Amino acid sequence: MRRKIPSTTSLMAFEAAARHGSFARAADELFLTEGAISRQIGRLEAFLGVTLFQRIGNRVRLLPSGERYAKQVREVLDRLDRDSLYLMGQPHDGANLDIATIPTFAMRWLIPRLSRFQQKHPNITVHLAERMEPFVLAGSGFDAAIHFEHPAWTGMRTHRLLSEVLVPVCCPDLLKESPGGATLDSIPRLHRRQNPDAWQRYAQETGIPLSNPAIGACYDLHSMLIEAALAGLGVALVPRLYVENELAQGRLVAPWPEGKTISKTFCLILPESIELSGEPVQAFARWILGEANTS
Structure with missing residues (x-):
């Protein structure tokens, strides 16, 4: 079934006009004429069958339906922009991995060791994002997560890494x-x-x-x-x-004993088993499990 999607040109004109509250300012931003902006928005309104702006003389006012749609369009365009830049930055002969992790673990343990992964796999770029709370990995856009053991990961493949004492x-x-x-x-x-x-x-x-x-x-x-x-x-x-x-x-000292119980356990979480994962995920999973075993 053919998708009901307006032209990108019309959407960009509408989003800019909605953000500025002015066709003229939208035209300046997009290097178009004010008439071109008006025509694009007219085409969008005709496509949708909905009036988005109220026109009063030379002035325009966004209607409630237009305000809601403008927010949704802005989110879609922002996401499309980010995804496009992401692909443009991907090496032609390499691969990207997107890993969600706890920020302190990333800064204090993972990042200092990542150069060893890069030396072994120079064609794989690892992107890290902060996630403080467990989340649904499937459909999140992440290839894997490094987090604490938690019931939220039920159904995922978890591999224990390190204990937090x-x-x-x-x-x-x-x-x-x-x-x-x-x-x-x-x-x-x-x-x-x-x-x-x-x-x-x-x-x-x-x-x-x-x-x-x-x-x-x-x-x-x-x-x-x-x-x-x-x-x-x-x-x-x-x-x-x-x-x-x-x-x-010697910048810090610990003359007192460790706690007797493990506070939490760090895990690598994958949407499927290592053997069924793609080659970049397999390489990262085996590397980090090896690093954890030698720590």
């Missing part, structure tokens, strides 16, 4: 400056807003007494907590896998 860290100077000795309770505690009871659970697991474990500054992301700890603002309870470099360099 929390450890208190701070900059070395805080241990020297802490009044009454370097006790965990004497240093300001930093909190992740999404995990407000983490310090209380840590105290129960380790037997380290903490007075008022909920007191302290809150941050949204683990990456913020790490930067705050590096800045000497307090002690942060963060996944060890995020701070291995800082601990090795």
Whole structure:
């Protein structure tokens, strides 16, 4: 069945006129005459059988039906523009992978290792996008996701990568400056807003007494907590896998024990099994599983 889709020229003229509230300004933007804009919009209205603008002398006013349609057309044109630029930037002899992931995991673990993947597969370009919450992978436009284990991934193929074990860290100077000795309770505690009871659970697991474990500054992301700890603002309870470099360099210290329970588990999520996936996805999946095994 033939699709009921207006011409792109008419849609672009309409979107510009709706955004500016003026045929003249739309004409200036699109390098057309005002009459050409008017004719394109007239053709669009005839195609749709709907009046989009009210014409009062030399002025025009977008009608309610036009306002709704303008928003929808703008979203479609923006998406078409992004998709076109994406394809234009794709190498002729290569492939693209779109991976959704948690931002701190990407910055602290994945990106520092991606050069090794590029060395092995120079013809595959990996694009990363942030997704804080689980989502429906099918139809999302992503080839894979790296996220926490979650019931939302039921039906998908999940492959465990790493476990998130929390450890208190701070900059070395805080241990020297802490009044009454370097006790965990004497240093300001930093909190992740999404995990407000983490310090209380840590105290129960380790037997380290903490007075008022909920007191302290809150941050949204683990990456913020790490930067705050590096800045000497307090002690942060963060996944060890995020701070291995800082601990090795001595920029952060962790003289206290790790938490006894695994907080969360990172997984690679695929819409189908690795063997049935396309070659670029197979290459990335096998690489990241290998990296996780050696971490």
